[in-house]
Amino acid sequence: MIGLSDDTETGICEKCIGNPDFAGWIAQNGRKGECDFDSAHGNSNSVVTVEEFTGRMKQLIAPKPKGEIDGTGNDARPHPR
Ligand SMILES: [Zn+2]
Helix, strand or coil: CCCCCCCCCCEEEHHHCCCHHHHHHHHHHCEEECCCCCHHHCCCEEEEEHHHHHHHHHHHHCCCCCCCCCCCCCCCCCCCC
8 A cells, every 4th residue: 555645754865865964864874775755766775764854954954042951950069169
């Protein structure tokens, strides 16, 4: 059964990505599999799911709020001087 559902398990391979940074990330974090976007890409590339890829993109493009955890009272240690 093959259908165009909102299946997030669709595989996207490194060849689909023009950006070398993202392609490199797929090569490192993906697994050998078949590209679901372009059958011409074959099944010998590293593949990640679309969900994984979009999650990674959000991480990269998201503005970093701050370098600290927004916890309260995280400065428990006094600074003796
Ligand atoms: Zn591909």
